Amino acid sequence: MTTGTPGPRKIDTSKAHPARVYDWLLGGKDNYPVDEAVGEKLPPEAHDAARQNREFMQRAAGWLAEQGIDQFLDIGTGIPTEPNLHQIVQRILPTAKIVYTDNDPIVLAHAEALLVSRPEGVTDYIEADVRRPEEIVEHARGVLDxxxxxxxxxxxxxxxxxxxxxxxxxxRNLLDALPSGSYLVLSHAASDLFEEQSRKVTAEYAKGGIRLGFRTRAEVGRFFDGLDLVEPGVVTAPEWFKSTTPAPEESGIYAAVARIP
Structure with a gap:
């Protein structure tokens, strides 16, 4: 079942948006010249970072579903790129419920058309900003238990x-609303792995009107304070739960999963 009826809102094409720049980095078509202008000035490694993020999300979502987690709140969904989180999860648990959230109306426009749940499960959407966590939680309570x-x-x-x-x-406000046994899945750009590239990326995004706050491994680790980190802890995205042992891959992205005790 698919729920959620996002109303139309004008898409601002005068300035870049993170979701659309990310779509461009992944090779998508749902972006505008202003987004492409930012993406083209980023170092080539930015394409790798976007791919590594998606692959981490896919591995983490699959692992959680295999642990029996059948409810997901995905904040900062981005423009749909298959396989999406609900597709991965519902292959394992067809009755799983997923609430997607993003603050760009183009994401919701595509979500309405593309993020279609299996009949046994539920997929829902809310157009909201992570800076308003109470609004997200209030909506999610109508779908998730x-x-x-x-x-x-x-x-x-x-x-x-x-x-x-x-x-x-x-x-912390978002985590405080979740019951014991819930999980936080987070990936985050690093400021201390490739410092010169990080400065360049931050500067180019700023020219497009987007502020960034890259962080060190310790600073990323603070998001998990009080939680039980799943092994291997806070590592680069390609290092998290590889099912095989491929050649080492450099990455400027930290990633981790942790359980709420």
Whole structure:
């Protein structure tokens, strides 16, 4: 079952948006010249980072479904790129429920058409900003059972929330609403792995009107304070739960999954 009826809202094509730049980096077509202009100035490794994020999300979602988690709150969904989170999860647990959230109306326009749930499960959408966590939780309560574990994913999102916007407080407010046994899935751009590239990416996004707050491994680890990290802990995205042992792959993205005790 698919629910959610996002109303039309004008898409602002005068400035870049993170979801559309990300779509461009992944080779998508749902972006505008202003987004492409930002993407073209980013170092080539930005394409790898986008791919690594998607692959981490896919592995983490599959692993959680295999642990029996059948409720997901995906904040900062981005423009649909198959396989989407619900497709991965519902292959394992057809009755799973997923609530998607993003603040770009183009994401919701595509979500309405593309993110179609299996009949046994539920997929829902809300157009909202992570900076308003109470609004997201209030909507999600109408779909998900907050008496049972929920996996909340923040994939490549929180580095778009600079320190002066209280990123740790935002995540804590979201986590406080989740019951014991829930999980946090998070990936985040690193400031301490490839420092020169990080500065260039930050500068190019800023020219497009997008503020970034890349963080060190320790700073990313703060998002998981009080939680039980799943092995191997906070590592680069390609290092998290590879089912095989491929050749090492460099990455400027940290990733981790942790359980709420």
């Amino acid at each position: 907050f008496e049972r574990p929920i996996a909340m994913s923040l994939i490549a999102l929180m580095h778009f929330v600079p320190d002066d916007q209280d990123p740790y407080g935002i995540v």
